[in-house]
Amino acid sequence: MSKGDKGSGGLDAARRRFLGIALRSAVGVGLVATTLGVYQRQARALPATAIRPPGAADERSFQGACIRCGLCVRDCPYDTLKLAQLGDDVALGTPYFEARRIPCEMCDDIPCVKACPTGALDPALTEIDNARMGLAVVVDQEACIAFQGLRCEVCFNVCPIRGEAITLNYRHNDRSGRHALFIPIVHSRACTGCGKCEKACILEEAAIKVFPMALAKGLLGRHYRLGWEQKAEAGKALVTPDAPHQYNLPEGARYEHGGRGLIVGERSSPPVPPAAPEPPMSPFPADPLDTLNRKGGL
C-alpha cells in the first residue's frame, strides 16, 4: 500500500477499490490491444486468389490507408469488387476481387480509384494500363494444353493488352516431332493483373492465375547487371574488349561462327554472309476477331 492515508481506513479501502478497478481496466485493455496487434498482423496475409483494386499500394500500406467504406465497390460497374466479410480470409471490410469469379474489366476512367475518398487507391493512377493489381502466372505447365501441343491461345486472345502482356513462343513439339508448341509467356512489364486470362482459361481449374505481385514476382539481385543489356546501352563491351575469337585450328581448317561451323579442306574464300532469313510469318493476326472468323477456325 502506498504511504499516507494510513489513518483513515475508509479512504484506504476506497482507494484500494479504485486502484483495483483501474488495474483491471488497464490489464484488460492491454490484453485487448495485444490481441488486436497480433490479429492485424495475421490479417495482413493476403490469400493468393485475392486481388486488390487498381492503384492499391502494397498490403501493409493499403491496410493503413483504406477505411473500408466500400465506395470503390459501389462505383465498380461490373460487380468485380467486393468487401471482405467477417469470416473471409481477407482483412475485414477491405475491397478485393477474385479473377476466376469476375475479373477486372479495366475501365478507361478507373471509377474505383476516383471513388476512393482517402487515396488508398492512388489517384495518380490515371492510365489503367499502368495498373499493377497482380501478375498472371502460368502456374501449371502440366495442365495447360498449349504445353501438350494443342492449340488454345485463349489467354493470349482475351488479354486486354494483347500481344504485349502475354506473347506466344514457338517451341519444337518433341512428341510429334514435326509440330510447334504455342507457349503463352506473361510479361510483367505489360500485365496489369486484371485476371481476364484466368477467367477465360478453358480448364476446369485455371492453369494461368493472377497472384498478388508480392507472390508472383521474383527479383534478380539489385546489383545484378545483364552484360548484353549494358553493352547495348553503352554501345560497346564494358568488361572485356570486343575482339574476334581466335580459333586454334590445324592448317586448312577454319570455323564459321553462326554459319556452317567447322570447315576442313576448303581454300579460304571470303566468307559470304548468309542472306538474312525472312522473319517468320506470325500465325496471329493483329485483330483477335480474325482468329475467330478464320475459315475453318474454331
Added chain:
Amino acid sequence: MEPGGRPGAEAIKQKGWIGAHRFLILRRVSQLAILGLFLAGPWLGIWIVEGNLASSLTLGVLPLSDPLVLLQVFASGHLPASAALIGALIVLIFYLLVGGRVYCSWVCPINIVTDLAEWLRRRLHIKGGANFSDKTRYWLLGAILLVAAVAGSVAWELVNPVSMVYRGLVFGMGLAWGVVVAVFLLDLFIGRRAWCGHLCPVGAFYGLLGEGAVLRVAAVRRERCDDCMDCFAVCPEHQVIKPALKGADKGVGPVILSGHCTNCGRCIDVCGRDVFAFSTRYSNHSRLVVPGANQKSEVSS
C-alpha cells in the same frame, strides 16, 4: 417510480403512450431511416447515399467521413485525400452542434441492440454483473490509436462491432451476426450498459467531441422533480443527470454538460412532470436564492 413499477408509467398516464415515447420513436425512425438511405441503393437501386458510415457520398456531391476512422488513418502514418478530410470536417462540425454522442443514440445500429438488452435486463430483473470502470472506453480509445500507430494499420476496424454491423448490413454480413449477438449477451448478462456505456471507444471519441457541443438536455423545471427516479432508470449514462437535476443548491446550472449524455431524450419522455427539455449550453443559468434577501441572482456556471 412506484416500487416494482415500470419507469415511465406516470408519464404514460400524463402524456399518453406516444407522448411518453416521443424521442424513443424519433430515434428509432432516425436510426432506421439512415440505414434505409444506405440500403435503398443495393436493395432498390435508388442511389441516394453510397458507402457506409466510415465514409459515404450523398447524391454524388456530399462527402461524409467518420473522424475516428480518419484519426486511425493518421495514426497509422497516412495522410488521407481531401474528400475524406472534408467529409470528416463536416461530420465534426455537425456533432459539435448537436452533441457528439447523438451519433450513438440517433445513428448507431448497435444502440438498438444494446437498448434491447437493457430493456430485457430490466424486464427479467437481471441484476449486477461485472464491475469495470466506465473510463475503460478511454483506455480502449488510446489503445486502438496506439495499435494503429505501432502496426501502421487501421487495426480496430478489423473488429469494431459498430462499423462491422453497418458495413455488414449494406455490403454483406458474413459472420458479423455473431458479433451482434456477442454485444447483446454482453449487455444482457455481463454488465449493464457494458458496451455503449463502458467499453465502446467509438462512443468515447464522440463523448469527448460532445464535451463542447451546443445542443443539450437540461433539467429546466428541476424544482418540479419528485424523485421518482424514472430518468435514472432509463438513462444510458445515468451519472450525467444528477449534477444538473440536483445541483440547484450548489449553484450548478440545470444543463447537462457531460459529454457522455447521448441526447437521446429518454429522460424527457419518461418524466411525468416534464422536468427535462432540449436546450443549449448557453442557457445554463442557475437561479440561486440568496439567503436573507428576497431577490434572485443569476449565476452562470
